[in-house]
Amino acid sequence: MTQTDLSAAAVASPADFQPHVEFRDVRKTYDGETLVVKNLNLDISRGEFLTLLGPSGSGKTTSLMMLAGFEVPTSGDIRLAGRSIAGLPPHKRDIGMVFQNYALFPHMTVAENLAFPLSVRKRPRAETEERVARALRMVHLEKFGARRPAELSGGQQQRVALARALVFDPQLVLMDEPLGALDKQLREHMQLEIKHIHQSLGVTVVYVTHDQTEALTMSDRIAVFNHGMIQQIDLPDRLYQQPCNSFVANFIGENNRLTGVVRDISGGMCRVELPTGESVLATAVSVDRAGQPTTLSIRPERILLDRGASDDSGNGRENRLGARVLERIYLGDHLRLRLAVADNDDFMVKVPFADDAQTFQAGHDVSVRWAVEDCRALDPV
Known part of the structure; x- marks a missing residue:
């Protein structure tokens, strides 16, 4: 499945679903040649907290700025509540905006800053005062209305x-x-405060970050961007546990990679031969035939560690490989062990901190094992 196909499939919705925000074949280029956003198709439901996540230059912020009205799509359409907003200026889109640099008016008090959007909309004074008081209570700043931003x-x-x-x-x-x-x-x-406010108000939120932990903590769904395209859009737990390609697996959370070649494939599983000649079983995700190169993805917390090396691998539903401890890192509630496994000298394992954890020292030979379901055969890196 191509990345474009993946994006379309990932946002597919029931026939009676009415999206609150719609991106339809949206493209953006600044120089007429390089597409910063490529054929973006995305539906966002009313009341959803959707995070656009990706590295710098991936297209996430440009997509947000087009939705806000600060950038104009090169082609395609953006719809809000069923109508196109392509021709509307930002102040007529009925959109609230929160920036990293706060963008508060330094010469105004906190209360005056909050009243400004209401005065622009010519709301009555009594309504403005009531709304400002309510907003201050919402963010627990009831006593700060008379202060200026520099005093906060x-x-x-x-x-x-x-x-x-x-x-x-x-x-x-x-x-x-x-x-x-x-x-x-x-x-x-x-992060938690914004999440709680969203839950209490039920407003639709589109959030941009490059911080994966922030995205996993706050979001209803996450759209992972790279090179101007959505690589995967999904629930946070599915995104972490079931990445669709190597980029997502490596960008979301910690990830161990082993390279290999598919030797046979059947029933949604495949046998992969590693450069050392050892074989492991994996869930076939981005592979469909024997002879394909692949990168295996295994999360550190899914790996179990045993004392003593083992040459036993691929038995039943469990993989087992010999390894050597290269480094141990103490993190209070758990240890991180860096191992040499097959062709990877940066293979990380999380070990709960207990008395027997002290037995795993640098230089020790051990064996690592994990279930087939926790090992995903993805595109080669």
Whole structure:
């Protein structure tokens, strides 16, 4: 299945589904030659929290900016609530926006910042005051209305920016890496806070980030971008546990890779020969015939570790390979062991921290094993 076909299949919906946001064959180029976004087809349901995830230059932010109205598609159409918004300027799209740099007015108080979107829409004064008070309560800043942005911490400023995007009850909220400027602890706290606000309000959110943990924590669905295309769009757990190709497997979470050649394939499984001559069984995902090169994907937490090397492999539903411990890394609640397995000297295993974990030391020969269902044969890297 091609990446274009994959994108179309991944967003397929029931016949009675009415998407809130629709991208239809959207393309974007800045120089007339290189496509930053390639034939994007995407449906977003009402009330959904969808994250656009990918590395820099993958097309995720450009897609968000086209939805916001700050960029114009080269071709294709974008629809909101059933109507095309291609010709609408940003301020007429009924969209709230949260930026990484907050974009608060420094000369205004917090309350005045929140009131600004309402004054632009000519809301009555009494309604404006009530909405501002409600928005401040929502982000737990009731006592900060008279302060100016410079008097607030980074986390407080981000709360104000979020409240301002929501104060006029937009039908859609867009967030462009809004937590990127915060430290780790505050960023994790704000992830949960934004998630809880979304759950309480039920507003549609499109969120852009390159932080995979952030995406997994907050999203209803995640669309993984690379080279201007959606590689996979899915629920967070399915995206992590069932990546459709090597890019997704390597970009989402930690991933162990082993290279090999498919020797036979049957019933959704395949036998893969490694460069060392050993064989393992895997779920056939991106392979369909013998002789194909493949990259095997196995998550570190799916691997079990036994003392002593073993040359036993591919028996029943379990794979087993000999390995050598190269390095141990203490992380409090667990150990990370770096192993040499087949042709990979960076094969990582997570071991729960217990008394017997001390027995796995650098230089020890061990064996690793995992179930066939946890090993995916993907496209070669």
